[in-house]
Amino acid sequence: MSESTFRFQQFTVHQDKCAMKVGTDAVLLGSWLRPGSANRILDIGTGTGLIALMLAQKSLAEIDAIDIDEGAYLQAKENFRISPWFNRLYIYRQPFQEFAAQCENRYELIVSNPPYFHHASKPAAASRSTARHNETLPTIDLIDGVKKLLTPDGVFGVILPFKEGMEFLDLAQSRGLFCHRLARVKTVADKPEKRLLMEFNHYFGLLVEEEIIVQEDDHSFSRQYIDMTKEYYIHLK
Numbered sequence: 001m002s003e004s005t006f007r008f009q010q011f012t013v014h015q016d017k018c019a020m021k022v023g024t025d026a027v028l029l030g031s032w033l034r035p036g037s038a039n040r041i042l043d044i045g046t047g048t049g050l051i052a053l054m055l056a057q058k059s060l061a062e063i064d065a066i067d068i069d070e071g072a073y074l075q076a077k078e079n080f081r082i083s084p085w086f087n088r089l090y091i092y093r094q095p096f097q098e099f100a101a102q103c104e105n106r107y108e109l110i111v112s113n114p115p116y117f118h119h120a121s122k123p124a125a126a127s128r129s130t131a132r133h134n135e136t137l138p139t140i141d142l143i144d145g146v147k148k149l150l151t152p153d154g155v156f157g158v159i160l161p162f163k164e165g166m167e168f169l170d171l172a173q174s175r176g177l178f179c180h181r182l183a184r185v186k187t188v189a190d191k192p193e194k195r196l197l198m199e200f201n202h203y204f205g206l207l208v209e210e211e212i213i214v215q216e217d218d219h220s221f222s223r224q225y226i227d228m229t230k231e232y233y234i235h236l237k
Contacts, residue, residue: 008232011053011083018048018075024214025195026113029159030054031228032183032197032212035061038108042066042149044096044142045114049076049089054232055111056085064107066092066099068136096137100145110146110156139168143175147202156200159185165196178204185212 004016015021030051035041038061043052046065056063067073073093080089092099115137146156156177160168169179177200185195197212213222226236
């Protein structure tokens with residue numbers, strides 16, 4: 001998924017200005033989330049705007065998206081403008097900490113495919129480093145900001161690698177956000193979990209778990225993944 005333009009069924013994502021391209025993580029999160037009757041959604045670290053566009057396709061919500069990177073801001077702004085939902089998609093270039101401190105809105109759904117590689121060495125490109133590492137948005141700042149902006153019955157959805165995801169789950173609970181829905185994502189069935197999809201809310205309760213297998217042994221997409229994403233991808237049926 002590295003083309004400068006990526007076409008989905010109902011929208012197009014240009015990605016020539018953005019460090020992080022359209023990838024499976026964002027598609028998984030956008031497909032897995034259930035916006036329901038949410039009136040207002042926030043996408044933190046929107047990148048190309050892909051997740052915001054996916055949620056716009058399956059909801060009637062007004063969607064705010066933020067990104068600190070100028071290239072990502074310009075890219076998402078362009079992708080929102082050419083989409084069918086341009087009149088309810090809004091993009092802001094601002095650090096999330098600043099946005100959370102100033103924002104008077106509250107959101108029924110907050111989503112993020114956040115910077116996460118705090119265990120890895122940094123890539124050379126500065127913009128790609130910002131997109132992949134959590135120095136500009138420490139985990140505790142993300143959790144506390146989300147807790148402030150989430151409505152009492154709201155949901156926060158996030159995707160992380162397994163190790164970072166388990167750390168995030170523990171820290172979120174200690175700060176008053178509780179995981180109520182979790183999907184363990186495996187590339188293939190006989191490999192360890194590679195990603196965690198998680199939904200949090202303000203209330204401690206029953207945790208519903210599931211497993212998602214992305215590929216078959218022959219590296220073709222699994223039936224499960226195809227069914228999850230069939231409303232978006234053009235060529236998966």
